[in-house]
Amino acid sequence: MANHKSALKRIRRNEAARIRNKYQHKTMRNVLKKIRSEEDKKAAETLFPTVVSMIDRLAKRNIIHANKASNLKSKLSKQIAAL
Template sequence: MANTKSAIKRNRQTITRTERNRAEKSRMKAARKTTLAAIVSGNKDEAVKAASVFSSVVDKAAKRNLIHPNKAANLKSKTAKAIAAIG
């Protein structure tokens, strides 16, 4: 257990950041599932809307260093490819 005031504060900050990051990652996963469900259903309009939301969430996660920027690009590319295949 932390003894100094600074160590206690660091523990508090770590807990807060961990909760925030977990929520953001969860939001990203939920957006991805929604997008994939729209793609599987074959509804292109719905899939495009869901992909737009997913793209925004992924970009924010990459900006906040929750995921690597290349991973964000790969995820967005995969969804764009899948939507194009609906055609």
């Protein structure tokens, strides 16, 4: 158990951040699943900038690693180009 008031506050903040990060990460995974299952090239191309900005935002906030973000964007662009 924490002995200081600041430690108790930190525990609360960490839990709130953990829940927020988990929600954002799960949202990104759902959007990735949606764009990967897309078979219409036009629809995938219109969804692509939204997905890329979401990935970049998560990488900037260290929710996902920067290299993982680059790999995801690269694979998505290849897949959309192949449609």
